[in-house]
Amino acid sequence: MSSHSLFEVNVDFATSHVFFPKIILTLMAIMLLVILFKNLAAIKHFIIQEGFISVLFDKGDDRVRFFLCLVITSFYFVSMEYVGSVYPNEGFGFLFCSVPFLIVLSLLFAKELCRRVWITILTCAVIAPLLVWYVLGRLFGIALP
Template identity: 40%
Template sequence: MADGSSLLKVTIDFDQSHLFFPNIIHWILAILAILIAISYGPKLLRKAKSKVDKSGEKAKKVDWLRLLGTLVITIVYFSLMESVGDIFPNMGLGFLLTSIPFMFLLSMLYVHEPTRREFVTISLSSFISPLVAWYVLAQVFNISLP
């Protein structure tokens, strides 16, 4: 080849290289979710409909607060993680600083009437768990976190 390029030459864009495997995983999960929905969806819908018809009872009410709250908190968590990580680049603090409130809010959402003891337990676990995960992944194994 006249320009000196070769099929054996590999160039890596290190600014984007950390996105390679997450993109592969996203596509695999999306394809699997579609396959599961196609394979089992109709059967599950028929089964749910027949249970309602046979028992004569309505299906249980959906807890919309927790369902929508979980969706909103999760979307905000993933949306903010990279932005916060950009403030402190290459330190994994985007993961750490967004995981603490994410875990706290999600846990509080699912506790119906939190006691003082439950509040303290949730607070401690919301702080300690992401801190341990961040330390092990980012510091011990040197894995790049957002």
């Protein structure tokens, strides 16, 4: 029989990184349901008058970039998990996947591609993930994929 103390904390590091995302996703789902429930009549009226697609997009919205952004982001999360499993507990999944993700996403939304824009995109795409990886993963010891 083991004794437990109020001042003793046991952390299962294999699953500790999934605790807060589950809480956040649950809270976001609850808030979405509350928002939909409170505005159900207005949403129903708008869909009947304007059509379902007009609820999602305004005229002139760039749907191609929107859907490409969803595809790129989905690929980013999947690849980050895969690379993270190749190099476990190092945060390299985050680091190695964030650089190309930021480059591709920045290129998708760039209005013009001159030398200055390329330099800015590449600099930010390398420095930002490195900084986040170092501060969160190394200084604070937060588990990154």
